[in-house]
Amino acid sequence: MTNKLNLNNLTKSEEDYLKAIFQLLIEDASVKVGNNQLADYLKVSPASTNNMIKKLKAKGYVVSEKYGKLELTEEGKSVAVRLIRKHRLWETFLCNYLNFTWDEVHDVAEQLEHIKSRKLIDELDRFMDFPKKDPHGEVIPNANGEYSIIPKITLSSLSEGDVCQLIAVNDGSVHFLKYVSEIGLALSSEIKILEVREFDKSIRIKFDNTIETVTRKFADNVFVNKVV
Amino acid sequence: MTNKLNLNNLTKSEEDYLKAIFQLLIEDASVKVGNNQLADYLKVSPASTNNMIKKLKAKGYVVSEKYGKLELTEEGKSVAVRLIRKHRLWETFLCNYLNFTWDEVHDVAEQLEHIKSRKLIDELDRFMDFPKKDPHGEVIPNANGEYSIIPKITLSSLSEGDVCQLIAVNDGSVHFLKYVSEIGLALSSEIKILEVREFDKSIRIKFDNTIETVTRKFADNVFVNKVV
DNA sequence: TAAAAAAGTTAGTTATGACTAACAAATTAA
DNA sequence: TTAATTTGTTAGTCATAACTAACTTTTTTA
Ligand SMILES: [Mn+2]
Ligand SMILES: [Mn+2]
Ligand SMILES: [Mn+2]
Ligand SMILES: [Mn+2]
Numbered sequence: 001m002t003n004k005l006n007l008n009n010l011t012k013s014e015e016d017y018l019k020a021i022f023q024l025l026i027e028d029a030s031v032k033v034g035n036n037q038l039a040d041y042l043k044v045s046p047a048s049t050n051n052m053i054k055k056l057k058a059k060g061y062v063v064s065e066k067y068g069k070l071e072l073t074e075e076g077k078s079v080a081v082r083l084i085r086k087h088r089l090w091e092t093f094l095c096n097y098l099n100f101t102w103d104e105v106h107d108v109a110e111q112l113e114h115i116k117s118r119k120l121i122d123e124l125d126r127f128m129d130f131p132k133k134d135p136h137g138e139v140i141p142n143a144n145g146e147y148s149i150i151p152k153i154t155l156s157s158l159s160e161g162d163v164c165q166l167i168a169v170n171d172g173s174v175h176f177l178k179y180v181s182e183i184g185l186a187l188s189s190e191i192k193i194l195e196v197r198e199f200d201k202s203i204r205i206k207f208d209n210t211i212e213t214v215t216r217k218f219a220d221n222v223f224v225n226k227v228v
Numbered sequence: 229m230t231n232k233l234n235l236n237n238l239t240k241s242e243e244d245y246l247k248a249i250f251q252l253l254i255e256d257a258s259v260k261v262g263n264n265q266l267a268d269y270l271k272v273s274p275a276s277t278n279n280m281i282k283k284l285k286a287k288g289y290v291v292s293e294k295y296g297k298l299e300l301t302e303e304g305k306s307v308a309v310r311l312i313r314k315h316r317l318w319e320t321f322l323c324n325y326l327n328f329t330w331d332e333v334h335d336v337a338e339q340l341e342h343i344k345s346r347k348l349i350d351e352l353d354r355f356m357d358f359p360k361k362d363p364h365g366e367v368i369p370n371a372n373g374e375y376s377i378i379p380k381i382t383l384s385s386l387s388e389g390d391v392c393q394l395i396a397v398n399d400g401s402v403h404f405l406k407y408v409s410e411i412g413l414a415l416s417s418e419i420k421i422l423e424v425r426e427f428d429k430s431i432r433i434k435f436d437n438t439i440e441t442v443t444r445k446f447a448d449n450v451f452v453n454k455v456v
Numbered sequence: 457t458a459a460a461a462a463a464g465t466t467a468g469t470t471a472t473g474a475c476t477a478a479c480a481a482a483t484t485a486a
Numbered sequence: 487t488t489a490a491t492t493t494g495t496t497a498g499t500c501a502t503a504a505c506t507a508a509c510t511t512t513t514t515t516a
Contacts (some may be wrong), residue, residue, distance in 0.1 A: 011503090013502080013504095028513080034463065035463070035465085036462080036463055036464070041509055045503085046464065046465085046505075047464095047465080047466080049393070049464095049468085050464065050465060051503075051504090055502095067464060067510090067511060067512065068464095076471090097355055098347075099349065100351070102336045104501090108343070111344065115336070115339045115340060116339065117335075117336045117339070120322070123326035123328070124326060127466055176354055216305070239472075241474095241475090262493065262494075263495085264492080264493055265493095272473090272474070272475090273474075273475060274495085275474085275475070275477095275494095275497095277459075278496085279472095279474090280473075284473095294481095294494085295480090295482065295493080296494095367471080384485055396516060
């Protein structure tokens with residue numbers, strides 16, 4: 001097995017880059033991820049990402065050809081999944097034990113995910129009795145990095161008459177998450193698409209006897225499971 | 229009041245330096261703390277500390293004259309106490325909820341103490357029902373930075389015939405803490421000084437029907453409350 | 457298919473926080 | 487009170503990770 005045991009000697013920055021590449025790759029499994037796209041996502045300059053990519057390639061976490069698109073090695077994916085596990089476990093802890101609301105947890109979890117201690121995160125997992133999902137509905141990978149990929153589509157991809165169930169939301173924006181709660185939507189809400197307006201792609205939806213119009217941008221951040 | 233509200237914009241390094249100065253200053257309230265002593269304590273070069281001290285002076289956390297000793301401003305002390313509060317609360321959490329032993333908590337707490345979130349630490353405090361002391365017997369400052377200074381002396385400062393109670397131990401060394409547990413000492417143990425050997429300052433002690441000889445170095449890291 | 461636009465790369469700069477080597481000031485010992 | 491030692495400072499270097507500006511390659515559009 002010659003386990004490389006690569007003792008987690010990665011900087012916070014290196015970890016953040018690997019996580020970002022991983023997330024861009026699953027969000028759009030078909031489309032390739034390039035240097036500038038990564039720069040956009042991380043809100044740094046293309047020169048910065050170019051530089052970091054070189055380092056991550058040298059360390060064996062990333063594969064790419066010059067002027068080509070980015071791929072992660074198994075080692076690279078493993079680092080990313082462990083970060084996501086930590087991020088989601090901490091978010092769950094903050095929500096379920098420390099009175100944080102779902103819009104408050106992300107920024108603190110961004111810090112906590114970089115704490116280096118295998119025992120800490122596995123014990124936190126045990127303490128919470130191995131939760132399966134984080135406060136935003138995302139699946140939490142287990143201690144071996146395994147996790148089920150639940151088929152989910154965005155609310156914006158549905159058509160008039162479709163009925164779906166809200167199973168997850170994008171956790172990156174405080175404003176978005178507050179907005180979701182304010183209009184009364186929550187995980188498991190059943191949503192019916194009343195109308196998709198061609199003009200601006202805004203969508204008229206019904207849930208729990210509430211009727212609301214949401215923008216395309218809003219619907220892009222809501223993940224659902226189609227029911228009808 | 230013109231509260232400066234200095235939004236916690238300190239780096240991990242700046243925080244560590246302020247905490248180190250604070251700890252050196254209370255450990256030896258009479259003796260002044262100098263640049264090289266700080267370098268020794270932090271295990272960096274005197275050039276590094278000299279450089280950082282300049283920055284902390286410019287930012288208003290440290291006061292000192294050229295070639296003179298170091299002092300902390302009120303702002304500097306406040307940063308240090310908040311760090312110590314976070315460090316001790318995390319250690320308590322790790323021990324009491326996540327199955328860590330008292331020798332395992334320090335290194336992880338060194339990382340966790342730098343997480344920036346007022347709500348996180350105050351909620352953690354509430355969750356544990358406002359513990360008063362950390363696993364090593366040290367007092368935890370409250371949310372306003374207030375804490376009682378319990379008079380404590382080192383075991384090494386006692387004389388033959390004295391009786392004392394173990395109230396705290398230095399939490400910096402894993403080896404030391406394991407050693408303390410192994411010989412059967414714990415917080416609240418009542419210790420009698422049987423003999424102080426002039427030759428090497430080693431001390432023969434008795435506690436719980438156990439008789440042990442400990443070195444001067446060991447006794448320097450054990451804090452007690454003199455009983456007789 | 458040639459021009460324009462987008463994507464990616466390189467060079468050079470900056471800030472932080474380490475380091476060593478050389479030097480200056482202060483303290484201690486002879 | 488001079489000399490030796492300790493303490494503190496400065497200058498110059500390095501690594502990390504950001505930046506801008508200029509350039510090259512690839513892709514798209516006309
Ligand atoms: Mn991060
Ligand atoms: Mn989440
Ligand atoms: Mn620290
Ligand atoms: Mn402690």
